[in-house]
Amino acid sequence: xxxxxxxxGPLASCDYDCPYCxxxxxxxxxxxxxxxxxxxxxxxxxxxxxxxDDRLSILFTPWGEGLVRSWYRRALTELSRLPHVRRxxxxxxxxxxxDWLEAADLDTVALWCTYHPGQTPYxxxxxxxxxxxxxxxxxxxxxxxxxxxxxxxRRLRAxxxxxxxxxxxxxxxxxxxxxxxxxxxxxxxLFPYSRHPHASAGLPCRTGESVVSVDGAGTVRRCHFVxxxxxxxxxxxFRAALRPRPCPLTACDCHIGYVHLNTLPLYDxxxxxxxxxxxxxxxxxxxxxxxxxxxx
Numbered sequence: 001x002x003x004x005x006x007x008x009g010p011l012a013s014c015d016y017d018c019p020y021c022x023x024x025x026x027x028x029x030x031x032x033x034x035x036x037x038x039x040x041x042x043x044x045x046x047x048x049x050x051x052x053d054d055r056l057s058i059l060f061t062p063w064g065e066g067l068v069r070s071w072y073r074r075a076l077t078e079l080s081r082l083p084h085v086r087r088x089x090x091x092x093x094x095x096x097x098x099d100w101l102e103a104a105d106l107d108t109v110a111l112w113c114t115y116h117p118g119q120t121p122y123x124x125x126x127x128x129x130x131x132x133x134x135x136x137x138x139x140x141x142x143x144x145x146x147x148x149x150x151x152x153x154r155r156l157r158a159x160x161x162x163x164x165x166x167x168x169x170x171x172x173x174x175x176x177x178x179x180x181x182x183x184x185x186x187x188x189x190l191f192p193y194s195r196h197p198h199a200s201a202g203l204p205c206r207t208g209e210s211v212v213s214v215d216g217a218g219t220v221r222r223c224h225f226v227x228x229x230x231x232x233x234x235x236x237x238f239r240a241a242l243r244p245r246p247c248p249l250t251a252c253d254c255h256i257g258y259v260h261l262n263t264l265p266l267y268d269x270x271x272x273x274x275x276x277x278x279x280x281x282x283x284x285x286x287x288x289x290x291x292x293x294x295x296x
Contacts, residue, residue, distance in 0.1 A: 002086075002210060004057040004275070006224060006256060007043055009216035011036040013064040028064070037071045039216030044075045046218075046233060052084055059112075059275040060090040061224065061256060067096035077101075080109040089276040094128050095120060101137055110138035110276035117143070117152040126159055133161045140277045142167035145174070145184050145191070153187050157285060165282045169255065170194040189283035193266065197253035202246045204262040209244050211260050225249060225257050 013028040028036070047056055058079060066072035067090065077100065079088040089110040101109065111132065115125050132139050141160060143153045145168045157166045168188040170176065176184070176195055184191045207213075208222030208230065215221075220230045220238035226248060231238030252258040259266045259274060271280040 001053065002055045002057070004059070004206075004211040005047075006059050006061055006211070006213045007040075007215075008061050008063065008213065008224060009036050009039045009043070011062045011064045011066060011069070033069070036216065037069070040071050040075055042218070042234070043214065043216075044078060047079055047085065048082060050084060054084060056082075056085050057087045057275055058085065058089070059256070060088075062091070065093055065095060066090055067092045067094075073100040076109055077104045080105040087275050093119070094125060098128060098131050098135070098137075101132075101135055106136050106138070110273070110278070111140075112276050113139055113141045115141060115143050115152070115156060117149050122152065122155070126156070129160060129164065133164060138273070138276055138278060140165045140167060140273075142169060142188075142277070144169050144171050145176075145194075146171050150183065153184075157187050163282060165278055167191075167255075167277055168194065170196075170253075172253075187285060189285060190269070190279070193258075193264070194255065197251035198258045198261060198264065199250070200247040200252040200258070200261060201250050204244060205247045206260040206262065206267075207247075207257070209242055212238065212242070223257055223260070225252065225254065 010032060011028065013033075047058065050056060060066055060072065060076075062072075072090065073096070076088055076090060079085050081104070085108060087108060087110060089112055091112045091114065093116060094111070094113045113129070129139070129141060141156065141164060143149050143156070143166075145153075153166070153168060160166060166188060168184050168191045170191070181191065181195050205222075207226075211223070212230065213221045213224045214233050218233040220233050220241075221227065222230060222245070228248075230241040247261070252261065255277065258264060259270065267274060269279055270277065273279065
């Protein structure tokens with residue numbers, strides 16, 4: 001079967017200090033880091049042992065920054081070289097070095113990169129993006145749609161290679177006027193999907209059927225946002241619970257959740273790049289990436 005796994009282990013430390021993130025500048029103890037490493041290696045071993053009957057796609061969504069840790073770089077490299085892994089990707093702030101990708105299979109590995117203005121020099125982040133493009137790595141780049149990020153987003157869109165998709169996430173809890181939304185849509189034509197939470201109660205979703213969330217202990221849930229367990233990855237008990245099921249939540253407001261809703265066309269929009277958030281065709285931006293409007 002084709003199975004997509006969203007893995008989130010216990011890692012919660014990050015080297016950035018974003019004011020909108022509860023894990024900013026958080027430090028894991030040595031014991032916590034060792035536990036995270038052991039959990040990830042157990043998950044990687046499980047993936048390696050799956051036979052040809054399972055085709056796996058894996059997205060790592062750590063609360064913290066994973067790629068500054070050697071075990072995440074090693075896991076992505078090893079998993080990318082397994083014949084039954086279709087895609088392995090990770091969400092990252094790109095603060096890590098990039099030379100580790102030389103050992104990865106670039107047909108399989110991919111990065112979902114987020115630029116956080118104020119946390120890293122612009123030229124350093126852009127240089128890493130250009131390095132990834134030069135290496136032929138699949139990656140998307142994005143920003144959070146905070147008013148103070150607008151000029152940086154425009155600049156990034158202008159400086160990135162044309163084939164690189166720049167996405168914009170609606171800031172949590174922010175209500176955008178039509179004028180504001182139009183400005184961000186000028187940078188990311190797919191921003192309207194992020195602007196409002198998607199009503200999901202009772203609607204069909206691929207999570208719990210062909211997409212599942214896995215934590216460091218191997219507990220399987222339908223997604224990161226529904227706490228009810230389906231079973232455990234390592235004893236195989238989750239498999240009996242896989243089936244079509246409606247969403248039990250009122251709304252879904254995170255891309256890694258609503259992208260799997262059957263009622264949205266996003267599997268077609270992101271065909272071949274669902275996990276790394278790369279559209280099948282990078283949408284054209286408006287000339288000048290939208291009018292210069294104040295979003296304050």
